[in-house]
Amino acid sequence: MTELSRAAVLDRPRGTFAVETFPVPEPGPGGFLLRTELAGTCATDTHIYLGEVPGIPYPVVMGHEFVGTIEALGSGVTHDTEGTPVRAGDRVVPMPATPCGVCYECVVKPGPVVNCDSYDVIGFTDNSVRSLAGGWSEIIDHRNPRTRFFKTALPAAMAVLAEPFSTSVHGVQRVGIKPGDTVLIQGSGTVGLLAIAAAITHGATRVIVIGGPKRRLEVARAFGADVTIDIADERDSDARIKIVKEATVGGRGVDVAIEAAGVPSAVVEGISCLRNGGRYLEVGHFADVGTVPLNPNKHLLANNITLAGSSGYGADHFLQSLRLLERRAFPYELLLTHTLPLARVRDAVLALTPEGGWKIDGEEVGKIAIDPTA
Ligand SMILES: [Zn+2]
Ligand SMILES: [Zn+2]
Numbered sequence: 001m002t003e004l005s006r007a008a009v010l011d012r013p014r015g016t017f018a019v020e021t022f023p024v025p026e027p028g029p030g031g032f033l034l035r036t037e038l039a040g041t042c043a044t045d046t047h048i049y050l051g052e053v054p055g056i057p058y059p060v061v062m063g064h065e066f067v068g069t070i071e072a073l074g075s076g077v078t079h080d081t082e083g084t085p086v087r088a089g090d091r092v093v094p095m096p097a098t099p100c101g102v103c104y105e106c107v108v109k110p111g112p113v114v115n116c117d118s119y120d121v122i123g124f125t126d127n128s129v130r131s132l133a134g135g136w137s138e139i140i141d142h143r144n145p146r147t148r149f150f151k152t153a154l155p156a157a158m159a160v161l162a163e164p165f166s167t168s169v170h171g172v173q174r175v176g177i178k179p180g181d182t183v184l185i186q187g188s189g190t191v192g193l194l195a196i197a198a199a200i201t202h203g204a205t206r207v208i209v210i211g212g213p214k215r216r217l218e219v220a221r222a223f224g225a226d227v228t229i230d231i232a233d234e235r236d237s238d239a240r241i242k243i244v245k246e247a248t249v250g251g252r253g254v255d256v257a258i259e260a261a262g263v264p265s266a267v268v269e270g271i272s273c274l275r276n277g278g279r280y281l282e283v284g285h286f287a288d289v290g291t292v293p294l295n296p297n298k299h300l301l302a303n304n305i306t307l308a309g310s311s312g313y314g315a316d317h318f319l320q321s322l323r324l325l326e327r328r329a330f331p332y333e334l335l336l337t338h339t340l341p342l343a344r345v346r347d348a349v350l351a352l353t354p355e356g357g358w359k360i361d362g363e364e365v366g367k368i369a370i371d372p373t374a
Contacts, residue, residue, distance in 0.1 A: 006372065007061045007137035008345040009127055013051025015058070017346045022131040027074035030145025034094060037156040038339065038369040039135030040065030041348040042164060043189060043262060047287035048124075049349045054288060057126035062345070063135020063370065064096035064123030065163035067156045071139060081148045082319065093162045094142055094149035095318045096122040096135070101146050112170060114312040120144060136345055138372045148315045150322055157336050158325055160369055161194065165321035167283060168194040168260075170313035172202050175256055175281035175306075179203030184244055184254040185225075186270050187261030187284055188216035190335055190367045195258050195283075196223040197330040208247055208254065210240055211261070215364045219334045237269045244273040253278060260284045264292040271299045271307075279306040286311065337366035341374035 003024040008017050027033045045062045047053045070090050080086050099106050099116035106116050113119045122140060125133040132141035142149070152159050168191050177183060183204040185195050188211025196207050200223075208227040209220040217228040227247045234240050245251045253275035259266050262284035271280050271294075299305065313321075325332055338360045340348050348368045350356040358365055 005132055005137055005139035006342055007127075007132060007134060008342045008370070009059050009061055010049060012058045014049065019342050024132065024139050025141060027072045027141070028143040028145070029075045030077060031074040031141070031143045031147065032077055032149070033071040034066070034068040034092070034140040034142060035071040036066055036068040036135060036138060036140055036372045037091070038067055038160040038371055039063035039137075040160050040163065041345070041352075041368045041370060043352050044286050046349050046352040047289075052287040052289060056124055057129075059127045060123075060125065061127050061131075061134025061137055062123050063137065064121060065160055066096070066122075066135035066140065067091065067093045067152075067159040067162070068140065074145075080151045081315065082150055084151045086151055090151050091153070091156065091159065092149045092151050093159050093322055094122070094140075094147055095315060096163060097312060098144045098146050098148065110314070112310075112312045112314050112317075136342060136370050136372065148318065150319060152322055152326065154322075154326055157369070158332050159322070161190070161325060161332055161335060161367070162318060162322045164190045164367075165194045165198070165325060166313035166318045167191050167310075168198040169321045169324070170317040171195060171258060171260075171281050171283040171310040172198040173317070174310040175258065175279050175308045177202040177204050177256055180205050181255040182206040182208070182248050184208045184210070184257040184270065184273050186210050186257065186259050186266045187263075188212065188220050189260065191283065192258075192260035193219055193223055193335060195260055196220060196225055197324070197332075199256075199258070200224050201324060201329070204256075206248075208244055210244070213358060213364055216366065219331075219366065222331045222334055224330070237265070241269060241272050248275070252276070255279065256281065258283060262287065262289065264290045267292050268294060268299060271305060274303065274305055277304045279308065281308050281310055283310045335367045336369055338363070338368045339371045339374070340368060342370060342372050345370055
């Protein structure tokens with residue numbers, strides 16, 4: 001009898017999630033089947049649900065942050081991408097995005113996968129063309145023989161953070177955090193909180209976080225934030241800029257600011273918190289949620305500001321993130337707060353909207369993961 005896998009399918013933007021079953025194929029040559037243990041949900045999934053991420057096909061099985069055990073290896077697969085031997089039953093963390101390997105970007109300027117002309121992504125794939133290609137599924141069919149995947153001994157609840165952490169690690173490297181830097185992080189979602197760990201790991205010695213709600217700011221302090229500013233308490237942008245500047249030496253401003261909130265107006269506020277010669281990183285707007293007016297003289301030229309954008313990551317950042325998680329130098333276990341079954345993916349997606357109020361069953365959420373076995 002053919003084995004079946006359940007997966008949560010979204011039919012269209014703002015549509016309906018249905019748990020459907022699909023036949024599990026044999027693993028493809030050079031590929032493998034993953035039995036999903038946990039698959040994270042993130043704001044990107046909420047934006048996909050709302051139809052705000054350019055280029056996403058529907059119907060889609062979302063879920064691009066996942067960890068699981070190898071169900072079956074395709075022909076020729078004996079080691080993970082780093083060279084560690086693997087066999088059925090091993091826990092591995094695959095990178096959801098796989099570059100084509102042959103385009104100009106891949107061959108001449110290899111960098112973050114999103115620079116590739118035609119990369120494919122588990123969790124962003126047309127389910128009517130290719131099924132079992134999303135994380136919110138019992139089995140994920142990794143058919144692409146170039147899939148990057150790494151064996152780990154971490155518990156699944158921590159390994160599931162490798163993907164969002166990669167975004168933070170790539171971001172801090174992109175903006176060039178140096179030892180002794182004072183860093184402002186705007187946003188206390190998973191990428192913002194993991195940016196604290198990434199910034200400190202890369203040398204930041206003072207970290208200020210603007211965000212909310214309260215529990216996330218407690219986690220921010222547990223990760224090493226020296227100053228936290230709750231947007232519910234400080235609603236005025238100018239007041240927040242003043243608090244940030246006063247928290248820096250001589251009131252000069254921060255060396256680096258990182259936008260991880262995905263709120264357009266945060267960009268000007270963050271740039272206004274920089275010292276002369278400061279660097280600004282945009283990592284929060286994976287979705288296109290609007291435009292912001294910027295004064296080229298006041299916000300860039302006059303203060304010698306450097307602007308950087310960071311989308312996704314490369315295999316190097318992904319592996320660095322997994323290894324950093326394995327070191328457990330930060331309280332990563334505080335990030336995952338809720339685990340839900342496939343039947344509740346809609347609750348997970350809506351929790352990260354004003355309508356859902358960042359709550360599940362009345363409780364404030366951090367990272368929510370889907371457990372397809374539940
Ligand atoms: Zn994500
Ligand atoms: Zn390519």
